[in-house]
Amino acid sequence: MNIIEIKNINKCFRKRKTAWWLKKEPIKAVSDVSFSVEKGKTFGLVGESTCGKSTIAKILVGILKPDSGSVSVKGEKDIVFQDPYSSLNPRMTSREIVSEALLVRKIGKSEIETRVRQIFEMVNLNYAECKDKYAYQFSGGERQRIAIARALIRKLDVLVLDEPVSSLDVLVQAGILNLLKDLQENLNLTYVFISHDLRVVEFMADTVGVMRKGSFVEMASKDEIYSSPKNQYTKTLLSAIPDII
Amino acid sequence: MNDNQKILEIKDLTLRIGGKCIVKNVSFKLTAGRVMALVGESGSGKTLTAQSILKLFPPRIYAEGSITFKGKNLFELDKEEIRKIRGCDISIVPQEPATSMNPVTRVGEQIAEGIRQHQERSKPDIKQRVLELLRMVKLDEGTFSSYPHELSGGARQRVLLAMALVLDPEVLILDEATTALDVSIQKDIIELIMNIQKERNLAILFITHDFSIVNLIAHNVCVMRKGVIVENGTKESVLHNPQNEYTRRLIACVPKLGDTRRRLPNNIS
Ligand SMILES: Nc1ncnc2c1ncn2[C@@H]1O[C@H](COP(=O)(O)OP(=O)(O)O)[C@@H](O)[C@H]1O
Ligand SMILES: Nc1ncnc2c1ncn2[C@@H]1O[C@H](COP(=O)(O)OP(=O)(O)O)[C@@H](O)[C@H]1O
Ligand SMILES: [Mg+2]
Ligand SMILES: [Mg+2]
Numbered sequence: 001m002n003i004i005e006i007k008n009i010n011k012c013f014r015k016r017k018t019a020w021w022l023k024k025e026p027i028k029a030v031s032d033v034s035f036s037v038e039k040g041k042t043f044g045l046v047g048e049s050t051c052g053k054s055t056i057a058k059i060l061v062g063i064l065k066p067d068s069g070s071v072s073v074k075g076e077k078d079i080v081f082q083d084p085y086s087s088l089n090p091r092m093t094s095r096e097i098v099s100e101a102l103l104v105r106k107i108g109k110s111e112i113e114t115r116v117r118q119i120f121e122m123v124n125l126n127y128a129e130c131k132d133k134y135a136y137q138f139s140g141g142e143r144q145r146i147a148i149a150r151a152l153i154r155k156l157d158v159l160v161l162d163e164p165v166s167s168l169d170v171l172v173q174a175g176i177l178n179l180l181k182d183l184q185e186n187l188n189l190t191y192v193f194i195s196h197d198l199r200v201v202e203f204m205a206d207t208v209g210v211m212r213k214g215s216f217v218e219m220a221s222k223d224e225i226y227s228s229p230k231n232q233y234t235k236t237l238l239s240a241i242p243d244i245i
Numbered sequence: 246m247n248d249n250q251k252i253l254e255i256k257d258l259t260l261r262i263g264g265k266c267i268v269k270n271v272s273f274k275l276t277a278g279r280v281m282a283l284v285g286e287s288g289s290g291k292t293l294t295a296q297s298i299l300k301l302f303p304p305r306i307y308a309e310g311s312i313t314f315k316g317k318n319l320f321e322l323d324k325e326e327i328r329k330i331r332g333c334d335i336s337i338v339p340q341e342p343a344t345s346m347n348p349v350t351r352v353g354e355q356i357a358e359g360i361r362q363h364q365e366r367s368k369p370d371i372k373q374r375v376l377e378l379l380r381m382v383k384l385d386e387g388t389f390s391s392y393p394h395e396l397s398g399g400a401r402q403r404v405l406l407a408m409a410l411v412l413d414p415e416v417l418i419l420d421e422a423t424t425a426l427d428v429s430i431q432k433d434i435i436e437l438i439m440n441i442q443k444e445r446n447l448a449i450l451f452i453t454h455d456f457s458i459v460n461l462i463a464h465n466v467c468v469m470r471k472g473v474i475v476e477n478g479t480k481e482s483v484l485h486n487p488q489n490e491y492t493r494r495l496i497a498c499v500p501k502l503g504d505t506r507r508r509l510p511n512n513i514s
Contacts, residue, residue, distance in 0.1 A: 169287045169454035174498035174509035196427040199500040240429040242457040
C-alpha cells in the first residue's frame, strides 16, 4: 500500500532581488516530480545543495503548497530539519518542547508525563537529566534526538527527515541513523530521508531518487542505483564519494 | 619525519577553563610540505587546540605548555608580535565561516583587506595580487565583485582559502574546512588544498571528524578524545592498523558505499 503518493508536482519561487536593477526572475525549485512510498519503507532523496530537496520535504508535510500536481500523504506526518539549533524554541525546556503537541488534546497531566518519559527513553535521552534543560544546553546530536522525540509524541505514520545528520559529526550521525532504523522497525514508520551524502542514503533507503536542478534524473531501487546506475549524473555523484580505506 | 624540517611544535599544551581541564598535554609537530590531520568527535578540543597556536582562544582560558615556531615560543610573544605572525607566517581558516566574512563587503575587498593590514602597497598592485589569488583557488575574476551570499558553499570556502593565503604563510590551519559542504564537492576542495600545499611546501593542520576526509588529505594523524591525543602516527598506520579502540570506532562509524551493516558502531565504553 502506498502511504505517500505525489504526482507531477511543480514549485516556483520568486528570486530575491540582489540589486534593484535586476528583475525578480522566477526560480523553478521543483519540476514535474512524482514518486510513491510504501508503508514502512524509506524513500531516499539525494542531490546537491539547492536542487530542491527541502522544497519537496516542505510540500510533503504541507508547509508549502505546490503550484501544480497532487500530493497525498496518509496519516499523521511530521518533519525533522537539518539544523537542530534553529528548529527548537530556545525559551522552552526539552520537556515542554516534546509535550507541546499533547497539550491541545484532552490528556491528563500524569499521562502526558508518562508519554514524554517513554519518548525520551525511546530516543535514548535520560529524562531526569534532560527534562528541565533548554535547547542551548544540549549538543547537536541531543537536539536532533529532541526534535525526533517531538515528532514521535504524536503517533506518527510518516516522518520526513530533511538532512537530519548533515550537521553532526560522524559518531553522532551513526547514533542517529541507528536510532532511526530501530524506531522504524518498532513503530512501522514510513520515512522520506533526505541527504547530500549517497553513503548515508544507501544505508537508510529502500528506494532512491537522485535529484538535479529540480527534477529526478534517476529513480530506482537502492540496489539498482548503487550497483548499476544508469544516469551519468548519478555516476558522477558516486565517484565523488571519498573512500575510507 | 625529518626532525629539522619541523616548523611548528606544540608541546604539552594544557588548557583550563575555571578549574576544568579541557585540553591536556597535547603535543605534535607540523612539518613543511606535510598535512597533519587532527581528528576527533565534536567537543574533543580540536578547535581550542588550533586557536591556541595564535593565542586566539577565549580570554577565560588558562594555557600551559609551549608552541614553538621557528625557534620562538609563541606563548611568550605579546599581542603586537602575534599580530605580525598571523596571516604572514601562520594562517587559520576558522570553523565558523560566517564570522570570518563580512556579508556587505565584496569578496575582492575582503581578500585585499588582509594585504592592507600588513603591507603598504599601491591599489593596482593589491588588485593584481587579489586576482592572482582568485585564479589560484580556481575562481573566475568576476568573483572579485561578488558578495559572499551570492556564492555557493564551495566557492565561499575557496574565498576563505584565498584570504588565508594572501600573505603567503608557511603554516595553514584549516578547521573543518569541508564539513559544511556537499560530499560531491569535498573532493574538489581537498584536491585544491593539496595542490596549493605541494606548490608552496605548506605545513598544514587539517581538523576534521571524518576519517574518509583524513584518507584523502593527511600524511600524519593525531586522534583526539576528551582533550587528549589517544593515538598518532602516519595515515597508513592509523587507518590500517589503529591501536586505540576510539580510533577504530571513528573509522568504523563512517558508512561506506556498498555497506551491508545494519547498524553502525557509535558508542564506546
Ligand atoms: N522561500 C524561498 N524563496 C525563494 N527561493 C527559494 C525559497 N526556498 C527555496 N528557494 C530556492 O529554491 C531552490 C531549491 O531550494 P531547496 O529546496 O532548499 O534546495 P535543497 O534543499 O536541495 O538545498 C534554491 O535555488 C533556493 O534558493
Ligand atoms: N569559550 C568556552 N568556554 C567554555 N568552554 C568552552 C569554550 N569553548 C569551548 N569549550 C569547551 O571545550 C571543549 C572543546 O571544544 P572545541 O575545541 O570547540 O572542540 P571541537 O573543536 O573538537 O569540537 C568542549 O567541551 C567545549 O564545550
Ligand atoms: Mg535543504
Ligand atoms: Mg571545532
